[in-house]
Amino acid sequence: xxxxxxxxxxxxxxxxxxxxxxxxxxxxxxxxxxxxxxxxxxxxxxxxxxxxxxxxxxxxxxxxxxxxxxxxxxxxxxxxxxxxxxxxxxxxxxxxxxxxxxxxxxxxxxxxxxxxxxxxxxxxxxxxxxxxxxxxxxxxxxxxxxxxxxxxxxxxxxxxxxxxxxxxxxxxxxxxxxxxxxxxxxxxxxxxxxxxxxxxxxxxxxxxxxxxxxxxxxxxxxxxxxxxxxxxxxxxxxxxxxxxxxxxxxxxxxxxxxxxxxxxxxxxxxxxxxxxxxxxxxxxxxxxxxxxxxxxxxxxxxxxxxxxxxxxxxxxxxxxxxxxxxxxxxxxxxxxxxxxxxxxxxxxxxxxxxxxxxxxxxxxxxxxxxxxxxxxx
Amino acid sequence: xxxxxxxxxxxxxxxxxxxxxxxxxxxxxxxxxxxxxxxxxxxxxxxxxxxxxxxxxxxxxxxxxxxxxxxxxxxxxxxxxxxxxxxxxxxxxxxxxxxxxxxxxxxxxxxxxxxxxxxxxxxxxxxxxxxxxxxxxxxxxxxxxxxxxxxxxxxxxxxxxxxxxxxxxxxxxxxxxxxxxxxxxxxxxxxxxxxxxxxxxxxxxxxxxxxxxxxxxxxxxxxxxxxxxxxxxxxxxxxxxxxxxxxxxxxxxxxxxxxxxxxxxxxxxxxxxxxxxxxxxxxxxxxxxxxxxxxxxxxxxxxxxxxxxxxxxxxxxxxxxxxxxxxxxxxxxxxxxxxxxxxxxxxxxxxxxxxxxxxxxxxxxxxxxxxxxxxxx
Numbered sequence: 001x002x003x004x005x006x007x008x009x010x011x012x013x014x015x016x017x018x019x020x021x022x023x024x025x026x027x028x029x030x031x032x033x034x035x036x037x038x039x040x041x042x043x044x045x046x047x048x049x050x051x052x053x054x055x056x057x058x059x060x061x062x063x064x065x066x067x068x069x070x071x072x073x074x075x076x077x078x079x080x081x082x083x084x085x086x087x088x089x090x091x092x093x094x095x096x097x098x099x100x101x102x103x104x105x106x107x108x109x110x111x112x113x114x115x116x117x118x119x120x121x122x123x124x125x126x127x128x129x130x131x132x133x134x135x136x137x138x139x140x141x142x143x144x145x146x147x148x149x150x151x152x153x154x155x156x157x158x159x160x161x162x163x164x165x166x167x168x169x170x171x172x173x174x175x176x177x178x179x180x181x182x183x184x185x186x187x188x189x190x191x192x193x194x195x196x197x198x199x200x201x202x203x204x205x206x207x208x209x210x211x212x213x214x215x216x217x218x219x220x221x222x223x224x225x226x227x228x229x230x231x232x233x234x235x236x237x238x239x240x241x242x243x244x245x246x247x248x249x250x251x252x253x254x255x256x257x258x259x260x261x262x263x264x265x266x267x268x269x270x271x272x273x274x275x276x277x278x279x280x281x282x283x284x285x286x287x288x289x290x291x292x293x294x295x296x297x298x299x300x301x302x303x304x305x306x307x308x309x310x311x312x313x314x315x316x317x318x319x320x321x322x323x324x325x326x327x328x329x330x331x332x333x334x335x336x337x338x339x340x341x342x343x344x345x346x347x348x349x350x351x352x353x354x355x356x357x358x359x360x361x362x363x364x365x366x367x368x369x370x371x372x373x374x375x376x377x
Numbered sequence: 378x379x380x381x382x383x384x385x386x387x388x389x390x391x392x393x394x395x396x397x398x399x400x401x402x403x404x405x406x407x408x409x410x411x412x413x414x415x416x417x418x419x420x421x422x423x424x425x426x427x428x429x430x431x432x433x434x435x436x437x438x439x440x441x442x443x444x445x446x447x448x449x450x451x452x453x454x455x456x457x458x459x460x461x462x463x464x465x466x467x468x469x470x471x472x473x474x475x476x477x478x479x480x481x482x483x484x485x486x487x488x489x490x491x492x493x494x495x496x497x498x499x500x501x502x503x504x505x506x507x508x509x510x511x512x513x514x515x516x517x518x519x520x521x522x523x524x525x526x527x528x529x530x531x532x533x534x535x536x537x538x539x540x541x542x543x544x545x546x547x548x549x550x551x552x553x554x555x556x557x558x559x560x561x562x563x564x565x566x567x568x569x570x571x572x573x574x575x576x577x578x579x580x581x582x583x584x585x586x587x588x589x590x591x592x593x594x595x596x597x598x599x600x601x602x603x604x605x606x607x608x609x610x611x612x613x614x615x616x617x618x619x620x621x622x623x624x625x626x627x628x629x630x631x632x633x634x635x636x637x638x639x640x641x642x643x644x645x646x647x648x649x650x651x652x653x654x655x656x657x658x659x660x661x662x663x664x665x666x667x668x669x670x671x672x673x674x675x676x677x678x679x680x681x682x683x684x685x686x687x688x689x690x691x692x693x694x695x696x697x698x699x700x701x702x703x704x705x706x707x708x709x710x711x712x713x714x715x716x717x718x719x720x721x722x723x724x725x726x727x728x729x730x731x732x733x734x735x736x737x738x739x740x741x742x743x744x745x746x747x748x749x750x751x752x753x754x
Contacts, residue, residue: 037721038714044725046709067692067717075695075713083709315444318452332423332460336452337415340444344414347724348421 001165001205001232003263003284009372013255013282016372019263021087021164021205023079026054028263029279029372031270031365032089032287033358037062038072038082040358041292042351045084050328051355052362057089057287058082060157061096064149065142069160077162089287090163092154092196092209094170095237095268097136100129133188135169151195159202167235167267168196170209175239182213190225197229205232207265210254213238219250223257233263236283244274251281272301272364279368280377291357296350298342301360307335309353314339327359378541378582378609380640380661386749390632390659393749396432396640398464398541398582400456403431405640406656406749408647408742409466409664410735414439415449415459417735418669419728422461427705428732429739434466434664435459437534438473441526442519446537454539466664467540469531469573469586471547472614472645474513477506510565512546528572536579544612544644545573547586552616559590567602574606582609584642587631590615596627600634610640613660621651628658649678649741656745657754668734673727675719678737684712686730691716704736 002020009015017028033040033048035056040048048056058078063069075081079088130137135150149157154169170189173182189211200206208231212218226234236254240247247269258264263284270278270288278286291301298310302322307314309321320330321338329352341349371377379397386392394405410417410425412433417425425433435455440446452458456465507514512527526534531546547566550559566588577583585608589595603611613631617624624646635641640661647655647665655663668678675687679699684691686698697707698715706729718726748754 037718037723039718039721039723039725042724042728044709044729046705062721066721067713071692071713071717074693075711081711081714081717083714315448316451328423332421334452334458336444336448337458337460340448340458341414341416344416344439344443346414346416347419347727348416350724351419351728352421 003233003261005261007372009280009377010375012280012377014280014368014372014377015282015284016369017263017284019087019284023085023087023164026087026285027369028284029365029369030054030285031275031361032057032265032285033361034059034287034289034292035082035084036289037066038078040354041296042347042354043358045082047351047355048084048358049086051358052366053086053358054362055087055089055285056084057091058161058163059093059096060090060154060161061093061149063090063161064093064157065140069157073160073162079162087165088163089165089265090158090161090167091267092167092169093149093157094154094209095172097129097138097149098172100138100141131171131188133191135192151192152199155196155199155206159200159204162202163204165205165207165233166200168193168206168208168231170211170237172237172239173211173213175214175243177213179215179218182211182215182218186211186218186222190222193226193229193231197231207231207233207235207263209235209237209267210258211237214240214243214246214250216253219253220257223254227258231262233265234258235265235267237267240269247274248277248281251278251283255282270361272361275361275364276368276377279365279372291361292354295353295357298349298353299357300338300353301357309335309339309349310342311339312343315343321353321356322360325356325360326363327356329353329356329359380610380638382638384749386657386754387752389657389754391657391745391749391754392659392661393746394640394661396464396661400462400464400541403464403662404746405661406742406746407431407662408652408738409434409642409662410738411436411664411666411669412459412461413666414443415455417731418673419724419731420735422459424728424732425461425735426463428735429743430463430735431739432464432466432662433461434468435538435540436470436473437467437531437538438470438526440467440538441470441534442517446534450537450539456539464542465540466542466642467535467538467544468644469544469546470526470534471531471544471586472549474506474515474526475549477515477518508548508565510568512569528569529576532573532576532583536577536581539579540581542582542584542610543577545570545583545585545608547588547614549614549616550588550590552591552620554590556592556595559588559592559595563589563595563599567599570603570606570608574608584608584610584612584640586612586614586644587635588614591617591620591623591627593630596630597634600631604635608639610642611635612642612644614644617646624651625654625658628655628660632659647738649738652738652741653745653754656742656749668738669731672730672734675726675730676734677715677730678734686712686716686726687719688716689720692720698730698733699737702733702737702740704733706730706733706736
């Protein structure tokens with residue numbers, strides 16, 4: 001992997017770059033759509049390309065469970081398996097494994113529960129999973145089998161999957177975690193980072209992950225530690241609930257400590273309203289399920305905000321989803337048809353919305369790149 | 378509409394033709410894929426084209442309920458609504474309305490129940506619907522509203538939808554119906570056929586439907602009656618359960634009576650194993666949900682028969698669905714990936730299978746056209 005910074009903004013920390021992999025280049029900043037199970041939900045790989053996706057991120061945890069990395073490798077790497085010849089990332093599986101623990105106890109990702117909070121504050125073990133020094137024991141949500149993933153296992157799985165960029169195995173702490181829990185967790189995450197580097201045998205680019213929760217000193221400590229290791233790039237992880245200001249502050253603490261010439265990926269964040277902010281904070285790539293997830297719930301992203309296409313009023317609306325959008329869906333289909341398909345429970349609706357939303361997100365970031373180029377951001 | 382017969386087989390009753398509509402021509406014999414709710418389930422209209430579909434058939438009953446023909450017309454006809462610029466048919470809604478009656482009582486389309494049979498044999502009214510001389514009262518499955526469709530209403534709805542070819546409103550009798558019931562029903566179907574012709578104001582081509590159940594004299598009577606009316610073409614209707622031999626016999630009884638120079642459409646039938654037979658019997662077009670319906674249950678049609686892609690064994694199979702198939706899915710994806718997507722409950726699997734199956738059916742009929750051309754059939 002090679003990362004070249006073409007321009008640094010004078011107005012912000014934004015930068016324009018080219019990330020080269022053996023499956024081609026991507027222009028940064030770039031949005032990284034999510035292909036959890038080796039597919040952008042509802043689309044084919046050809047459509048993901050047509051929607052402007054430069055790079056995708058797949059999920060180590062999900063692919064380990066189904067169909068298993070051995071079967072993917074037998075098919076000749078994940079690129080061949082899913083017919084995607086552009087760059088590809090896999091996450092480490094850490095977030096998903098820990099989501100089975102405190103994430104489930106506290107309802108993270110859905111509604112935050114305060115009920116399991118005492119446990120976190122007391123530094124206790126979460127339900128459902130068992131965290132050890134070497135990794136995490138958990139039960140397969142597919143068949144109940146007892147499974148273990150740690151840094152060694154994560155790297156082995158990611159090497160078998162064969163993405164261009166892989167991530168170190170880390171613990172993503174819940175937003176409610178206190179200082180003590182976070183500090184202890186961070187020690188583990190750092191030890192695991194070293195383990196990941198030691199265990200990697202492939203030519204894949206490995207990104208280290210900065211954690212540290214909401215605590216400035218821990219974040220800075222983590223950034224310094226990870227920056228000092230021979231990683232090819234950085235992931236910035238963490239669950240912030242709805243505290244967007246804290247997220248931007250946290251990026252600021254961290255970015256200063258990271259080597260300027262390596263790419264920085266923000267994990268799991270990218271609401272349209274945040275994209276400009278995170279890019280201005282110096283983020284090069286970021287992944288988020290938002291455009292695809294919302295599409296499957298009938299929501300379209302437009303220049304004028306979100307549209308809930310489930311609303312009957314759209315049955316009489318002959319406009320495209322977004323008048324200013326150049327995507328195939330907006331050229332060929334009107335709101336009335338898409339709302340009809342949603343009400344008729346037709347799968348095609350979910351596809352049309354997924355395609356449009358991805359195109360919208362990719363275009364949004366493309367416009368930001370143009371603005372950085374012109375010195376406007 | 379204009380129908381031109383290019384060649385008549387000397388070996389069978391098969392014929393090669395061109396059916397011209399204001400939305401272009403189709404080569405016959407042709408398979409007519411089903412777009413019940415103004416969409417080929419899981420696909421876009423562009424994909425239906427790419428899968429080789431020349432013409433589609435949409436459903437008057439479904440579109441009347443949702444979104445209603447007025448909204449479709451407000452969008453500028455069904456072609457514009459669904460972005461399909463090739464020829465299009467709508468059925469009359471008769472089959473669906475009657476399916477709510479005896480179809481439901483007897484489980485037609487699913488498992489045949491003998492329980493409601495006495496009613497049919499006694500010539501009684503089915504549950505759920507009320508058949509009158511002018512049409513059928515039924516309750517909307519969408520919102521329970523009391524609705525009425527007869528020949529007049531069906532034509533009005535089909536005119537608003539604006540397909541190129543529309544069908545007369547008929548009663549499709551259940552396979553268990555006795556002679557008495559079928560004879561009575563046929564009188565109604567014939568009266569309604571005349572009503573449909575009287576009520577049509579549009580330039581759309583109107584096809585009359587031949588019924589008569591499994592009774593030779595009634596079938597011949599029906600064919601003679603319908604052939605004597607100024608219809609633009611013929612539909613041959615009826616529910617045969619699993620009696621395929623009876624179906625071919627029935628086509629033979631009917632075809633002799635129909636004007637040679639008008640197109641003949643077989644309603645709702647087209648298993649791959651029947652296609653050659655019905656074409657050899659003189660059928661020009663036929664619609665069937667089979668390729669799309671089976672795709673959504675994980676079944677692929679291939680040169681070597683049906684494959685149940687839900688089977689785990691395919692996770693290790695790197696072959697395309699069908700080695701001899703030229704479709705995009707077979708060029709780009711392997712069986713292992715499609716089975717992975719099915720097991721992971723990914724919608725994309727249903728699309729890939731739908732596309733392939735439609736391509737397979739369309740190619741099958743294309744090959745038969747070639748054989749008629751070469752005098753081999």
